Amino acid sequence: MFPTPVQKSGPLASAAYQIILPIALVIWLLPLLGVAVTSVRPSGDLAAGNYFGIPSSFAGVENYKAVFRDSPIGTYILNSFKITIPTVIGAVGLSCLAGFALAVYRFKGNLALFFLFVAGNFIPFQILMVPVRDLTLKLGLYDTVTGLVLFHVAFQTGFCTLFMRNFIKGLPFALIESARVEGVSEWRIFLHVVLPLMRPAIAALSVLIFTFVWNDYFWATVLVQGQSAMPVTAGLNSLNGQWVAAWHLVSAGSIVAALPPVLMFFLMQKHFIAGLTLGATKG
Amino acid sequence: MMSNGSTASGFWKRNQRQWAPWLFLAPGILMFLVYVILPIFQSIWISFEDWDGLGPKTWIGFGNYIELFQDEAFYTSLWNNILWLVLYLLAVPAGLAIALFLNQTVAGIRLYKSLFFFPFVISQVVVGLIFTWFYAPDFGLLSTLIKTLTGTEIAVLADERYVTYGIIAAGLWPQIAYCMILYLTGLNNINPEQIEAGRMDGARGFRLFWNIVLPQLRPATFIALVVTVIGALRSFDLVSVMTAGGPYGSSRVLSFYMYEQALSEYGYRMGYGAAIAVVLFVIMMVFISIFLVRMFRQERNS
Numbered sequence: 149m150f151p152t153p154v155q156k157s158g159p160l161a162s163a164a165y166q167i168i169l170p171i172a173l174v175i176w177l178l179p180l181l182g183v184a185v186t187s188v189r190p191s192g193d194l195a196a197g198n199y200f201g202i203p204s205s206f207a208g209v210e211n212y213k214a215v216f217r218d219s220p221i222g223t224y225i226l227n228s229f230k231i232t233i234p235t236v237i238g239a240v241g242l243s244c245l246a247g248f249a250l251a252v253y254r255f256k257g258n259l260a261l262f263f264l265f266v267a268g269n270f271i272p273f274q275i276l277m278v279p280v281r282d283l284t285l286k287l288g289l290y291d292t293v294t295g296l297v298l299f300h301v302a303f304q305t306g307f308c309t310l311f312m313r314n315f316i317k318g319l320p321f322a323l324i325e326s327a328r329v330e331g332v333s334e335w336r337i338f339l340h341v342v343l344p345l346m347r348p349a350i351a352a353l354s355v356l357i358f359t360f361v362w363n364d365y366f367w368a369t370v371l372v373q374g375q376s377a378m379p380v381t382a383g384l385n386s387l388n389g390q391w392v393a394a395w396h397l398v399s400a401g402s403i404v405a406a407l408p409p410v411l412m413f414f415l416m417q418k419h420f421i422a423g424l425t426l427g428a429t430k431g
Numbered sequence: 432m433m434s435n436g437s438t439a440s441g442f443w444k445r446n447q448r449q450w451a452p453w454l455f456l457a458p459g460i461l462m463f464l465v466y467v468i469l470p471i472f473q474s475i476w477i478s479f480e481d482w483d484g485l486g487p488k489t490w491i492g493f494g495n496y497i498e499l500f501q502d503e504a505f506y507t508s509l510w511n512n513i514l515w516l517v518l519y520l521l522a523v524p525a526g527l528a529i530a531l532f533l534n535q536t537v538a539g540i541r542l543y544k545s546l547f548f549f550p551f552v553i554s555q556v557v558v559g560l561i562f563t564w565f566y567a568p569d570f571g572l573l574s575t576l577i578k579t580l581t582g583t584e585i586a587v588l589a590d591e592r593y594v595t596y597g598i599i600a601a602g603l604w605p606q607i608a609y610c611m612i613l614y615l616t617g618l619n620n621i622n623p624e625q626i627e628a629g630r631m632d633g634a635r636g637f638r639l640f641w642n643i644v645l646p647q648l649r650p651a652t653f654i655a656l657v658v659t660v661i662g663a664l665r666s667f668d669l670v671s672v673m674t675a676g677g678p679y680g681s682s683r684v685l686s687f688y689m690y691e692q693a694l695s696e697y698g699y700r701m702g703y704g705a706a707i708a709v710v711l712f713v714i715m716m717v718f719i720s721i722f723l724v725r726m727f728r729q730e731r732n733s
Binding site (some may be wrong): 149150153154155162165166169172173176177178179180182183186194234242243245246248249250252253255258259261262263264265266267268270271272273274275276277278279280281282283287298299301302303305309320333334335338359362363365366369370381382384385388395398404405406409410413414417421424425 | 447448449451452455456457458460462463465466467469470471474477480484531532534535536537543545546547548549550552553554555556557560561562564565570572604608609610613616620621623625626640644651654657661662664665667668671672685686689690693694701704705707708709711712715718719722724726727730
């Protein structure tokens with residue numbers, strides 16, 4: 149193991165490490181902690197200049213209530229779910245199919261297609277912006293949840309296909325061969341032999357795509373204008389413009405917007421990290 | 432395909448291995464073509480036109496590009512993108528340093544690792560707001576700190592000299608967390624025998640790290656570089672949320688300037704915006720090609 153475990157360097161080093169660790173964490177998360185504390189501060193504190201001290205009273209319930217009552221953040225959160233969940237299902241579904249095809253069959257253009265999906269991941273969004281906005285307008289889907297979902301599904305399919313293809317390549321090919329020998333159709337092989345083995349990949353991708361799409365801001369500003377379809381990222385930014393200097397509300401809104409992906413991360417941590425670090429160990 | 436008559440099913444049985452991949456691929460390829468591949472070419476086309484997004488398009492050849500190369504705001508954005516790229520790369524060694532710091536087995540270390548990773552999970556909009564608050568003059572944590580240390584106050588986001596650095600620092604926060612998690616996974620998979628052999632040979636500390644650990648971390652380093660370069664060139668959210676390109680356009684980057692030209696109150700100049708996007712695309716293609724060639728070699732070797 150590298151670096152040398154602190155335990156081997158004696159009890160003093162070990163104790164020092166255990167003291168430094170929480171201090172380092174607090175410094176690292178200082179901006180976030182500040183926002184968390186501000187979100188439970190009564191507005192009077194800010195007016196009185198008490199920005200860092202201990203809040204004069206706990207106003208958490210009040211502030212969070214105010215955020216939901218005085219702003220459409222509830223609608224924004226709901227929209228974010230309406231955009232994120234269908235995107236996860238769509239992108240993961242399409243990439244299961246495409247990844248299977250690229251991993252299992254040898255045909256001309258296989259590698260070229262694979263690299264098309266890979267390359268698509270890396271391009272700047274701005275090169276897609278004008279045509280995608282135009283297409284969405286023409287389809288009558290501008291300012292709708294559906295318009296955003298369709299784009300996100302298409303774009304995320306690139307990354308998901310890369311992931312799925314590499315995952316299926318790692319499965320034992322003999323399983324597929326023996327099913328073929330028994331005369332099982334290709335579709336049934338996919339459905340009954342390969343798909344059940346893909347559960348960990350599906351779980352990893354679902355949490356990742358959920359987080360990516362939930363946190364998207366650019367496409368929300370390009371394809372949505374009004375409140376009716378706006379997700380919480382874009383909504384929060386526009387609220388920030390309205391709540392000038394009402395930092396206790398901005399903070400509470402930020403915490404609300406950040407919560408779903410954070411919960412997702414903590415509940416599915418193993419899958420999340422497995423998905424994110426794909427390729428960090430081999431190759 | 433079960434009971435479509437004997438000849439049809441016979442044909443399918445004989446040829447399904449040939450056709451199946453294309454049927455599996457069709458929906459994914461269709462979506463990807465319509466929303467990702469074709470728009471790239473459409474954008475390149477539009478960059479040669481004068482278009483407000485609604486009215487007729489006029490072909491103006493290289494008109495947009497000629498204007499672009501005389502546009503001071505374009506050079507400001509380009510320069511800021513270079514700054515982003517260079518400073519953002521600090522996330523790679525910083526992430527490695529934190530990963531080395533956390534790669535221990537003491538009680539509760541798993542929770543510490545997750546909490547250090549936290550900034551990456553939250554939206555860049557939230558990160559932007561958090562740092563706007565952190566930098567805020569009068570009461571922001573940072574400006575208060577600077578004031579007590581130096582006696583003068585700096586409004587980071589309102590000062591042309593510091594604004595881009597301030598935004599990049601905010602961007603580094605989640606990016607360091609990302610690189611850290613890549614390296615933690617890499618460290619976890621290091622071959623312990625080689626480390627022990629290195630220690631036997633008397634390699635210690637930095638030499639052990641440099642000669643034996645770092646080479647084994649190469650896959651993690653590669654991915655960390657890829658995501659950091661892409662992230663630096665894609666930076667949009669933080670600029671938009673923290674300063675909207677200001678003050679006086681000094682913190683614009685290409686992605687934001689493009690958006691501003693094509694879709695904001697400054698007017699709907701789709702052609703000009705597309706031309707900026709094409710320049711950004713060309714810059715990114717340089718890096719993308721390097722990554723793809725490397726990945727392609729690996730594919731062929733495996």
